[in-house]
Amino acid sequence: METMATELVIDDAALADSIELAPEEPSLPLGEWVRKNLFSSLFNTALTLAFAAFVVGAMRVLLNFVFSDERQWVAIATNLKLMLTQGYPENQYVRIWVSVAIIVVLIGLSIGVRTRTGGVSLKRISIWFVSFGSGILVAGVVAGIRPRFLLVGAILLAIGAAIWYGFGEVRRRGTFIPTNAMIYGGFALLLLSLWVVPYGHYAFKDGEFIAESGRTVANTTKQPWTVMWVLSLVAFFAARPILAFLGTKFKVLLGLLWVLAPYVIVWVVLRDPALDWDHVWSTDIPMALAFAALGGAVIYALTKPGLGEIGRVLAALLLGVAVFHFVAAFFGWYPMLQKARISFFLLALVAMAAPNFAGDRKNRLRLVYFWVGLTALVHYMATMANTASTVKIQTDFFLGGLTLSLFIAVTTILLSFPLGVLLALGRTSTLPIFRVMSTAYIETIRGVPLITILFFFSIILNLFLPSGMEISETAAIVTGFSLFSAAYLAENVRGGLQSIRRGQFEAADAMGLTTAQRTGFIVLPQALRVSIPPLVGQVIATFKETSLVAIVGGFDLLRIANNVIPAQSEFLGAKLEGLLVVSLFYWVGAFSMSKYSQKLERDLGVGER
């Protein structure tokens, strides 16, 4: 153990600044690499040949499928808008573009402020070009000679070779192209292709099918995307000066903006809620202010150092009041807005936890700010969710296609994550009541198929709820997904919790940390890091399971590809194309998440070997 620890002492300079990347390792000559890795033994040779034959065969099937004359790819090109936004009215598209703009600007700022930027060596880029080029060349041959393939393959191969031989051994390994430049450059090339290739000559516009050049609808795509690219690039370059001006506060602000963005995008930009301003001014805002003030005062008082027993009694009392409000609502004893009940409940929870996380006065104030922020968010969400949208839509869901899939995936992950962590903590708690409740919940939910839960929430739930507590279709579905996903997340987190060594608990106890502090500062951070791989697995599963929303009436990406497009008179039966595109979409999403999680694991693993 000792020697391991000393060997792994990491150079300070390397930690502080990773922009100066070390040159890549020198590689074996091609012939030697092939001999060593592919043909080292008789068995290895046989494996290599068998696998190569399989790959070539699979490629042939796939390429012949994709490039067959029977394929109607025009069905996809025409229905792209449908697949992305389904029934969202075209005259309101500007709302979608504003949403996209918010996200790309935030992305630009976030990439811009990063101090550690990676890069890709010329050697690697050359290898990419060579392997991609030769792949296309082989494809051109196995799929039946296609001259265009051969040409493209040859050009890519030539570029790769030019980079390889043009720069020489040392510069090839030591020159790095920044990742940011590659990302923006890559998107620039994609955009350029939008302007050059007439992708968008086909569409349904006002119910009419357009398939002639000259009547293009591509302008609704390529111009906005170009604007988005420019916005993001401007944000990228603006990030550093802003950071220099505002200091580290800017990073906090940026994090806050990321947290707020989904709520603003979904509830304000996309829905354009028809707010009843009289009600807002007379009830909603005063109530939010009252809770913010009351809660702030309670929390500040309860976190007074040395308050002792009175604090615990008061917090327990608050919890009693909060629970009583829900009981009263169930029996209809007295009316109260749902968000007031939720606020009371949250206040009780925060009041119980707060004394554990209060340090000096600065920290106590920070807790008060946290409460004010939480109140603002909850009341804002409750008000927005209960206000009708002015955007006219055809189905019960105000979103459709890709936007619906993304909405459900993002909200489900955001909601189920905290719930899952709480359940995992409950199940490993020493208090029997928490343990029994969490275990019962997890085992019940895991024993029921997701489809059943979705049916229950979309149809039956509102019949059970007393009047005044019903929830909208979209909210009900998201709730169902979240509750389901939380049970699985909980089990993943529990695995992480169990991997924490006893000594960590003992050290925390010996220092006098309370159970909540031990959990929050010592156990959870380590457990979550260990759980990243299974957690990401669950996130990916959730992302793909969103397609089940079709069963309860939503028009998501998969349903459009499977049912809607093949039913259009122009493209009768064109189903396989859509399914392939949808698979590709899901794969890209899932693969990016997987890659990101690997990066996260590396970043969080600093010094923990």
Next chain:
Amino acid sequence: MTDISMTAGMSDELAARSDMIVSDQVDKWYGDFQALKGVSATIKEQEVVVVLGPSGSGKSTWIRCINRLEQHQGGHIIVDGVELTNDVRNIEKIRSEVGMVFQQFNLFPHLTVLDNVTLAPKWVKKQSKDQANSKAMELLEQMGIPEQAEKYPGQLSGGQQQRVAIARSLAMEPRVMLFDEPTSALDPEMIKEVLDVMKDLAKSGMTMIVVTHEMGFAREVADRIIFMEAGEIVEVGTPEHFFTNPEEDRTKLFLSQIL
């Protein structure tokens, strides 16, 4: 039950000091196995006590009972006038006065050295960040490792990690320090640096209970040595008495095996 007096082996000067820890007939079972059999001893203020004994003799269990990492089932433990009971407030009070250093260091691997040291002062003692940081740097200076403050525990050697662990305990300004085989997991060349720090600590007047196999340390630093075997205290005495003139046969046997 042993019939050794609670103040055995004390000089008059030592006996006159006030009691820091009183362990009175402490019993502890793991299922049917009795790990502690009526362990009685008094540790005085500013005293350094070394606990010796073969493995499995209950020495670690005993000192782990003193800050409630293990729960004793019979007898009384009184630390600085507060008795350890199931009352959470007493446990909190005692833990804030008793620091502990473990065989396996048990540093928090996801926090930097500085954060390891300042965590408890900030959240348990409610100190401000600046206050906790300056105290922590002072302690790391004392341990001879101020330049490691921003590193993670995994980047340090075992000896450095154990010194961080000592600094982490001292940051809570404890009145008693418990050491549970602090050098047993270290490579030989690193044992000395940790023992030196502990010697300095003893000289500064800290009350210490040290479970160890380092006979040199026991001979040089201890006011008294407690020898335990099979869950009971067999013999208590000053280092001279213990190493030159032990009375009990079991003590003699133990010494003949290790010296």
